[in-house]
Amino acid sequence: MKYIKFLLIFLLAINSETYAKYPDAAGIIKKIDENMFSTNRVFESVMTINGKRSSRSIVSRTYSVGDEKSFTEYLSPASEKGTKMLKLDNQLWIYSPGTDRIIQISGHLLRQSVMGSDLSYEDMMEERKLTDIYDAKVIGEEEISNRKCWVMELTAKVEDVAYFSQKLWVDQESYVPIREDLFGKSGKLLKRATLENIKKIQGRWFPMKFTYKDMLKEGNGTVFEMTDVKFDQKIPAYIFSKASLKK
Amino acid sequence: MKIFLLKGILKDKSRSLLPIIIVGLGAMLTVLLYSWLKGVIGESIIMNANFNTGHVKVISREQAKTPEQMAIDLSLVNIAELKKELKKNVSDMDWVERIRFGSLIDFPDSEGETRAQGPVIGWGLDILSPNTKERERFNLAPSIKRGKMPSKHGEALISEDFAEKFEVKPGDVFTLFGSTMEGGMAFQNFTVSGTVKFGAQVLDRGAIIIDIQDAQQAFQMPDAAGEILGFFNSNLYDTEKAMKVKVKVNAMFASDTDKYAPAAITLQDQEGMGQYLDYADAIGGILITIFISAMAIVLWNSGLLGGLRRYTEFGVRLALGEDKTHIYVSLLYEAVAIGLIGSLLGSFVGVLISYWIQQVGIDLGGMMQGSTLMMPTVIRTAVTPTTYYIGFIPGVFSIVIGNALAGIGIYKRSTARLFNELEV
Amino acid sequence: MLEIKLAFKNLLGAGLRTWLNVIVLSIAFVIILFYNGMLDGWNEQARRDTCEWEIGSGEIRHPLFDPYDPYCYQDAHKAIDADLQKLINAGEITPILVTQASIYPQGRMQNIVLKGISPDQKLLKLPSDKLNGGDGDIKAIIGHRMANASNLKIGDRLMVRWRDVQGAFDAKEIVIADIFRSNVPAIDAAQIWVSIDVLQEICVMPNEATYFVVNDEYLKTHREALAPNGWKFASKELLLKDLNDVIKSKKASSGIMYGLLLAIALLAIFDTQVLSIFRRQKEIGTYIALGMTRFKVVRIFTFEGTAHSILAILLGSIYGTPVLSYFVRAGIPMPSSVDQTGLAISASIYPVFSLGLIVSSILLVVISAMIVSYIPTRKITKLNPTDAIKGKIL
Known part of the structure; x- marks a missing residue:
C-alpha cells in the first residue's frame, strides 16, 4: 500500500514536471493567433494546383477583415483574370468578367473545391481564431524541418467546426505552426497543411508558403504562396460591397 | 399479253379492286408492324447509341476505366489531329467530338x-x-x-x-x-x-x-473533347464491324504510353448493352418472323379467295376453248401484277405513315415525371431500308402462291360441269 | 342451333382457307395473352419487390425530403418523438436516416448516399441484421450493383467521409458485411447502408430520422391521419407511380403491336366473308325465298365469320397452353441492362395469366371478329331474292 502511494506521488511529480517543462498551451495558441490573425490584411498570392495531368498557378490579391469579410481578385492566368470573389459572413459571390455576372455560391456548392484545388470554398471562408474554437494541450516537443517545435493537440470546444481536432507543430521561435494535421472525430487524418518560409512582417511572424493536401484523395496537394502581405491596412469599406465586384 | 392483262386488271374493278385493297392493306400493315417493332426494340439501343455510346467511342484510357462516369478532366486532347487519323484509318464512319x-x-x-x-x-x-x-x-x-x-x-x-x-x-x-x-x-x-x-x-x-x-x-478545352463518337455511315450498328474498328483504333495508339492516350470501346462494351443487343435481335427476329408469316398466310388465303372468285369466268374461258395452261399462266401473271400494285400502294402508304410516326413519335408516357428513368416514353417507328421492301414479301409471294394453289382447280374442271354453270 | 351447326359445317368444309384464317387469328390471340401476361407479371413482381425492399406500405417523410435531390438531405431530418417511437417498438414503422457522403475509389472522390437502418427491423427485406456487432468497425451492407460498380466484396474495407449535422468532417473505414441482391435499384446504386444508431452517432443526429417505412398494420391503425404531426405521408400508390406509368406505356406500346397483328388476322376474315357472300348468292337467295328473314341470314353469315375466332381460340389453347405455362414456370429471361433504366426488374419475368386477362382477350378476339364478319353481310339486307338466286346482284 505504501509502495503504491509512493508510486502515485512519483507519477504526479513527473506529471507536474511535464507541465512545467512545456509552456502553457493556451498561451501558445494565443501567440499563434496573434501571428496569424489580424484586424485586416491585404496580400498577393500564387496558388499552385498540382493536378493529375498538369499544374497551374493562379495569382490573386485578397483583402480580408477578420473572418467575416474578404474580397479576392484574380490577376492571372488570363483565363481567370478579373474574376472576383466576395465573402460576407456566410455568403459568397463570384463575379466573372467574361459573363459580367455576379453569381451567388450557396449550400452544397460551398463544399466544392475552389479551382480544382484541395481547398473548398468553405475551407477558404473558415478563418476563425484557434482560441475561439479549440481547447489546446501541449503534448511534446519535436524537431521538424530543422525547427524545434511544440507538438500541440487541439480539440474542438464548439460544435460547428469543420475538423474536430488538430495536431499542430508550432515553431518555438516564431510561434507559427509549421505543420497542421486536421482530424475527424474518429481520429482519421483528413487534411494536412505544411507552412514554410516564415518571415517577420510588421512585427509578426507569418508563413509565406502553405501547402494543403486532402489526405483521402490522390494528388500532390495545393501550394499557396504569399508574395506580398500587409497587415492592419486602411481598406476602404466599398471594397467589401457587391458593387466592387463589377469594378 | 401482259399489257392486255394489266388493262384488264385496271378496267375490271370487280376482278382487281378488292384483291388490290387486301394486298395493299396487308403490305401496309406489314410495313407498319415491321417499322414499329424495329422502332420499339431498337429504341433504347438507338437512344443509347445516339446520346451516350455511339457505335464506337474513343475516350482517354483513364476515362475508359469508368466509361459511365464522364469526367471533364479526363478528356482527350489534340482532337483535330486525332480525328484526322481516325478519318484516315476508318473512313466509313462519321466521327464526332x-x-x-x-x-x-x-x-x-x-x-x-x-x-x-x-x-x-x-x-x-x-x-x-x-x-x-x-x-x-x-x-x-x-x-x-x-x-x-x-x-x-x-x-x-x-x-x-x-x-x-x-x-x-x-x-x-x-x-x-x-x-x-x-x-x-x-x-x-x-x-x-x-x-x-x-x-x-x-x-x-x-x-x-x-x-x-x-x-x-x-x-477551356481548345482542341479537346470528352469523347469522339463514331457512327457507321449506314447508321446501323454492326457488332462485327464495330469490333474491327475498335481493334484498329487501339492498335493505332498501342505504342503511346500516355495514361490519357485514346482508347476505343464499342457500343456493346458499355453498360450491358451487348447482352441487350443480342436479346433485342433475338426477340425482334422472332416477332418479325411471326408477323411476316401471319401476313403471308393471310395473303395466301386472299390469293386462294381471288382464284375462287373467278371460277365462273374460267369456266366461260375454258368453254370458249382457251387452253388450261394459258388460263393458269395468265392467272399467275395477274397475281404478280396485283401483288406488285397492292404491295406498291400498301408499302407507299405504310412507309409514309411509318415515316410520319418516326418524325412525331407517339407519346405513351403521358405525364411521367419525377423519376430517374432513362426510358423513352415517346415511341417512334424506325424506317430502315428493309421497311421499303418488307411489304412485298407477303404481298407478292403470298398472293402468287395463293393464286397458284387456287388455279390448280382449273385443271380439274370438266367440260360437263362447265355447261351447268353457264346455264345460270 | 341451326346457325351454329351450319356455320361450323361451312367453315370446316372450306378446309385450308378456314384453317389459314384460324391459324393467324390464334397467333394473334396467343401473342396478346403472352404480352399482357408478361407485363402483368412484371408489374406484379416489380410492385412486390419495390414494396418488400424499398417502400413497404408507404413512407412517412420529413417535409423537406426529396429522394431525388441529394442536397436536401442536409436539412431533411428531425427527432423521433414518443408517439413515433411507440410505433417503431410495435414494429409498424421503421426509421431511416439519410445523409450524403464520399468514398474514394482509386483516389478519386465519389459521392454516395449513406443510409441508416435499424439492424432489428423486419419491415424491409434488407439484410440489416448483418449490421449487428462489428467490434468497433462500422459494418455496412450494399447491393450488388454498388458492389459491381465499385468493385467491392464482402469483408472489404473502404474509407467513407461524411459531415456531421454541424458540418464537421470525419472519415472512417467501413467493412462490407454483406452484399444483397435485390431487383430494386433505388436501394442499391451509389448507396451504403449502415446501422441507424451508428449513423445518428457519427452525424450527431441523436434519435433522428429522415423518413419511416410503414407496414399494413400502420395503415389500418392510422386510417384517419396517415401523416404524423410535422411529417408528410407518401402513399404506396404515389411511390409506385413511376412504375405504373412505365407499365402503362409498355402496355400501350405492345397494344399497338398486337393491334396490328389482330388487324392482319381480321383482314383475312373480312376477305373470306366478302368472298363467301359473293360465291353463295344463290344460297342466300334460296334462304330468303324459302322464307327466312334477311336478318336471320345476316346472323348465319355473321356467325360463320365469328366462328373463326372460336376455332382460333381453341387452336390457340392447344398450342398456347403448353408454351405459356412453360413461361409461367421458367420465366422469361430479361437482359441485365434493363435494370439500368432504374426500374425494379428481375432476371426473369414470370408472366401472370389472370382469369380477367384471359376472358378479356377472348372477348377482344371474338367481338372484333364478329364486327368484321358482320360488315360484309350488310349487303344481304338489300338483296332481292330472285336476283340473288340468279346470281346477278353482287
Whole structure:
C-alpha cells in the first residue's frame, strides 16, 4: 500500500514536471493567433494546383477583415483574370468578367473545391481564431524541418467546426505552426497543411508558403504562396460591397 | 399479253379492286408492324447509341476505366489531329467530338444577380455545322417545345421541364457555371434559343445542349473533347464491324504510353448493352418472323379467295376453248401484277405513315415525371431500308402462291360441269 | 342451333382457307395473352419487390425530403418523438436516416448516399441484421450493383467521409458485411447502408430520422391521419407511380403491336366473308325465298365469320397452353441492362395469366371478329331474292 502511494506521488511529480517543462498551451495558441490573425490584411498570392495531368498557378490579391469579410481578385492566368470573389459572413459571390455576372455560391456548392484545388470554398471562408474554437494541450516537443517545435493537440470546444481536432507543430521561435494535421472525430487524418518560409512582417511572424493536401484523395496537394502581405491596412469599406465586384 | 392483262386488271374493278385493297392493306400493315417493332426494340439501343455510346467511342484510357462516369478532366486532347487519323484509318464512319458535362445554370434577376440556380447535365455537340448529323441523333428539331434551334454561337437548348420550373422562356439569358478541364472556374453566358422535351426522365429533369465550340470555350478545352463518337455511315450498328474498328483504333495508339492516350470501346462494351443487343435481335427476329408469316398466310388465303372468285369466268374461258395452261399462266401473271400494285400502294402508304410516326413519335408516357428513368416514353417507328421492301414479301409471294394453289382447280374442271354453270 | 351447326359445317368444309384464317387469328390471340401476361407479371413482381425492399406500405417523410435531390438531405431530418417511437417498438414503422457522403475509389472522390437502418427491423427485406456487432468497425451492407460498380466484396474495407449535422468532417473505414441482391435499384446504386444508431452517432443526429417505412398494420391503425404531426405521408400508390406509368406505356406500346397483328388476322376474315357472300348468292337467295328473314341470314353469315375466332381460340389453347405455362414456370429471361433504366426488374419475368386477362382477350378476339364478319353481310339486307338466286346482284 505504501509502495503504491509512493508510486502515485512519483507519477504526479513527473506529471507536474511535464507541465512545467512545456509552456502553457493556451498561451501558445494565443501567440499563434496573434501571428496569424489580424484586424485586416491585404496580400498577393500564387496558388499552385498540382493536378493529375498538369499544374497551374493562379495569382490573386485578397483583402480580408477578420473572418467575416474578404474580397479576392484574380490577376492571372488570363483565363481567370478579373474574376472576383466576395465573402460576407456566410455568403459568397463570384463575379466573372467574361459573363459580367455576379453569381451567388450557396449550400452544397460551398463544399466544392475552389479551382480544382484541395481547398473548398468553405475551407477558404473558415478563418476563425484557434482560441475561439479549440481547447489546446501541449503534448511534446519535436524537431521538424530543422525547427524545434511544440507538438500541440487541439480539440474542438464548439460544435460547428469543420475538423474536430488538430495536431499542430508550432515553431518555438516564431510561434507559427509549421505543420497542421486536421482530424475527424474518429481520429482519421483528413487534411494536412505544411507552412514554410516564415518571415517577420510588421512585427509578426507569418508563413509565406502553405501547402494543403486532402489526405483521402490522390494528388500532390495545393501550394499557396504569399508574395506580398500587409497587415492592419486602411481598406476602404466599398471594397467589401457587391458593387466592387463589377469594378 | 401482259399489257392486255394489266388493262384488264385496271378496267375490271370487280376482278382487281378488292384483291388490290387486301394486298395493299396487308403490305401496309406489314410495313407498319415491321417499322414499329424495329422502332420499339431498337429504341433504347438507338437512344443509347445516339446520346451516350455511339457505335464506337474513343475516350482517354483513364476515362475508359469508368466509361459511365464522364469526367471533364479526363478528356482527350489534340482532337483535330486525332480525328484526322481516325478519318484516315476508318473512313466509313462519321466521327464526332462531344463534351459531356455536369454544371450549374444560374438565372439572373434584373440586377444581373442570382435569381435561381439548378444543376444540369449537358452536352456540347456539333449543332451548328451545316452538314452535322448530331441534330438528328439528338432528335432536336422534333423535340423542341418552345422557341427554335440554336442558329449561332452562344445559344442553347434547355429542358422544357427545367425551364418551366425556373420560369425561363426562349430569349432569356443565363450563365453556365462549372469547372474547366483544368479545374478552374468556367463561366459562360448563353441565350435560351428553345426548350426541348426528350421524353426521357433523366434528360427532362435538367439538361442543356450547346454547340461543341461553345462548350470548348466555356470549359477551356481548345482542341479537346470528352469523347469522339463514331457512327457507321449506314447508321446501323454492326457488332462485327464495330469490333474491327475498335481493334484498329487501339492498335493505332498501342505504342503511346500516355495514361490519357485514346482508347476505343464499342457500343456493346458499355453498360450491358451487348447482352441487350443480342436479346433485342433475338426477340425482334422472332416477332418479325411471326408477323411476316401471319401476313403471308393471310395473303395466301386472299390469293386462294381471288382464284375462287373467278371460277365462273374460267369456266366461260375454258368453254370458249382457251387452253388450261394459258388460263393458269395468265392467272399467275395477274397475281404478280396485283401483288406488285397492292404491295406498291400498301408499302407507299405504310412507309409514309411509318415515316410520319418516326418524325412525331407517339407519346405513351403521358405525364411521367419525377423519376430517374432513362426510358423513352415517346415511341417512334424506325424506317430502315428493309421497311421499303418488307411489304412485298407477303404481298407478292403470298398472293402468287395463293393464286397458284387456287388455279390448280382449273385443271380439274370438266367440260360437263362447265355447261351447268353457264346455264345460270 | 341451326346457325351454329351450319356455320361450323361451312367453315370446316372450306378446309385450308378456314384453317389459314384460324391459324393467324390464334397467333394473334396467343401473342396478346403472352404480352399482357408478361407485363402483368412484371408489374406484379416489380410492385412486390419495390414494396418488400424499398417502400413497404408507404413512407412517412420529413417535409423537406426529396429522394431525388441529394442536397436536401442536409436539412431533411428531425427527432423521433414518443408517439413515433411507440410505433417503431410495435414494429409498424421503421426509421431511416439519410445523409450524403464520399468514398474514394482509386483516389478519386465519389459521392454516395449513406443510409441508416435499424439492424432489428423486419419491415424491409434488407439484410440489416448483418449490421449487428462489428467490434468497433462500422459494418455496412450494399447491393450488388454498388458492389459491381465499385468493385467491392464482402469483408472489404473502404474509407467513407461524411459531415456531421454541424458540418464537421470525419472519415472512417467501413467493412462490407454483406452484399444483397435485390431487383430494386433505388436501394442499391451509389448507396451504403449502415446501422441507424451508428449513423445518428457519427452525424450527431441523436434519435433522428429522415423518413419511416410503414407496414399494413400502420395503415389500418392510422386510417384517419396517415401523416404524423410535422411529417408528410407518401402513399404506396404515389411511390409506385413511376412504375405504373412505365407499365402503362409498355402496355400501350405492345397494344399497338398486337393491334396490328389482330388487324392482319381480321383482314383475312373480312376477305373470306366478302368472298363467301359473293360465291353463295344463290344460297342466300334460296334462304330468303324459302322464307327466312334477311336478318336471320345476316346472323348465319355473321356467325360463320365469328366462328373463326372460336376455332382460333381453341387452336390457340392447344398450342398456347403448353408454351405459356412453360413461361409461367421458367420465366422469361430479361437482359441485365434493363435494370439500368432504374426500374425494379428481375432476371426473369414470370408472366401472370389472370382469369380477367384471359376472358378479356377472348372477348377482344371474338367481338372484333364478329364486327368484321358482320360488315360484309350488310349487303344481304338489300338483296332481292330472285336476283340473288340468279346470281346477278353482287
